[in-house]
Amino acid sequence: MADSWSGSGIDVHLDWRPETGRPGLADAVRAAVRSGRWPPGAAVPSTRALAADLGVARGTVTRVYADLAAEGYLHTLQGAPTRVATAGALPLSAPGPVPRELAPRWDLRPGRPDLTAFPRADWQAATRKALQRVAAADLGYTAELGAPELRAALAAYLSRSRGVLTDPQRIVVCCGFSHAVALISRVLCERGVTEMAFENPSLPLYREIAAANGQRIRPVDVDAHGLRVSELDSPAVVVTAAHQYPMGVALAPERRAALARWAGETGAVVVEDDYDGEFRFDRRPVGALQALAPEHVVYAGTASKTLAPALRLAWLVLPRALVEPVRAAMAGSGARPPLLDQLALAELISSGAHDRHVRRSRAGYRARRDRLLAALPGTVRPQGISAGLHLLLGLDRPGSPAEAEVLAACRRRAIGIEGLGPCWHGERGPGGVIAGYAAPAGHAFAGATQALVDALWEVTG
Ligand SMILES: Cc1ncc(COP(=O)(O)O)c(C=O)c1O
Structure with missing residues (x-):
């Protein structure tokens, strides 16, 4: 019998068959401890509760616990709940703590915001509001293109802050730009586009993701004016127009115009990776390239620089013809950003807290x-x-x-x-x-x- 019990207030699972009797029960508890299912330090069910759950005499469970305490699996103390022994005391190694990635002593790794400045109180307030407002029906399988509240908030935000031409219907919320590149690569592949140009130099990760999703990668050089648009000869290109990664130049105005024109004339798809467009210091922000050719440019933004990469929240503003194919690809990938985080971000943007945080940052x-x-x-x-x-x-x-x-x-x-x-x-x-x-x-x-x-x-x- 393999079953879960919750009569004791905690859910436990034991692989135990009644016909194996007390020795079998002891084996089942040993196995639960060794596998970490009963983790070190956890209180085990009371003898009364476990006996009732299993349908055995309480004395049977008491003897099993006593034997396992003697073997070092459990820790018993008069007047306190019996617990699983902590790792050092266990006869066999139980799983240790999951290792964390250690930040370097001096962290100057690019692409990361100051995570200590994450607006925790604002996020908490936004999450609370989101939880209060969310309808029970919305907690089912979530909309493939993203929460309508967030898509509406993003449409207003992107239009006012980045000059993007959009309405909520062409916005899709995804799990980071990396997810976006995978989706677009796959969608383009299905439409017979199997070659994407990337700036040279550029971050290798996205080239690798595109290649893993069926694209042949063509490098196109970057100079002091950004991507050399005249050298493009691919049906799709990914460009960091506002702030080239990693060289840091902005795509010159005449090249922006040429890129939009080229896309219109050739039918090519331009993916505008606007990863840090909110952060321009010395001049007026360079508006989104997307506004020059909304039916040819896929605009991509992310919360990774303004808030935190761990949110895994990004968004695409799509040419109308790509909305349905991207929706289908989202459905096929199974990946969706968690709804409550989407609603919290919508609330953060609508309340003005997001703008205040970005300005401070x-x-x-x-x-x-x-x-x-x-x-x-x-x-x-x-x-x-x-x-x-x-x-x-x-x-x-x-x-x-x-x-x-x-x-x-x-x-x-x-x-x-x-x-x-x-x-x-x-x-x-x-x-x-x-x-x-x-x-x-x-x-x-x-x-x-x-x-x-x-x-x-x-x-x-
Ligand atoms: C060039 C570039 N684009 C996009 C992103 C954002 O990626 P994501 O949304 O997957 O965190 C980054 C993050 O480092 C980046 O450096």
Whole structure:
């Protein structure tokens, strides 16, 4: 008999057959402890409750518990509930704690916001409101394109803050930009499009996801004006128009116009990865490219930079012709962002708390950027400084240290930072180091900056 019992107030599961008697029951409890199903430190059911659940005499359970306590599986104490022995006392190894990814001592990894600034109180209030308002019927299998409340809030937000031309009907909420790339790649494949251009350099992850979903990847170079639009010759392209990742340049106005024109003329699909469009420091924000060609550009935004990557919330604004195919792909993937988080984000945006958080973050990141620039030695050339959460330290001058040397000096100081190398597609271009100045907690920013400066001085002499 394999069953669960909850009579004791806790749910337990034992693989026990009555015909195996007391020895069989002892084996079943040992197995539950060894497998971790009865975890170290957990209170076990009372002898009365377990006996009642199993339909055996209470004395049987009492003897089994006593035997297992003697063997070191259980811990009994007069007047207190019997518990599973803690790991050190167990005769056989029970599963240990799940290891966590350790942040580096000085965290300058690009693409990460200051997670200590996550607006916990606002999120909590938004979640509470969402829970109060959500209809029971909405807790069923959720809408494939996302919660209507969030799609409406995003339509208003994207239109006012990024100049996106949209209505809620063409918005789909997905689990991060990585999920978005997988969806779009698959949808395009089904429509006979099997080649996607990516900027060179660009983050390798999304090229890999597109390739894993059936796309052949074509690199197209980036220069000081962004993607070289005149070199495009693919039916689809992914572009970081507002702030090229990792070089940090904005796509020049004439190239934006040329890209929109090219898409209109050729029927190509442009995926605009607007990953950090909220963070522009020195000039007016560059509006979304999507507004120039809404039936050809898929606009993609994410909560990973404004709030936290762990939310896994991102959104696409689709050309009308792609709404149904993407809905079908969402249905096929089975993946949906959790509804309550979608509703909380909708509430955060509608209440104005999101805008306040973004404005605060923008001012804070801008101040960090200025402090980092002031501290850097003149031997490195910071690039892409006018926006975003990172800057690129170009190592392309004669006499510049090699990228590997800088990375090694950073590693010796326990600095988490990334090299430009892996972003090149095929042949490696000039060296560089990508420093994410948003990542450290406020109190660690000065230390992280100093550690980086020390590392740079070490290798530049
Ligand atoms: C270039 C670029 N695009 C998009 C994203 C956002 O990805 P996601 O929404 O999966 O967190 C990132 C995050 O690091 C990024 O660097």
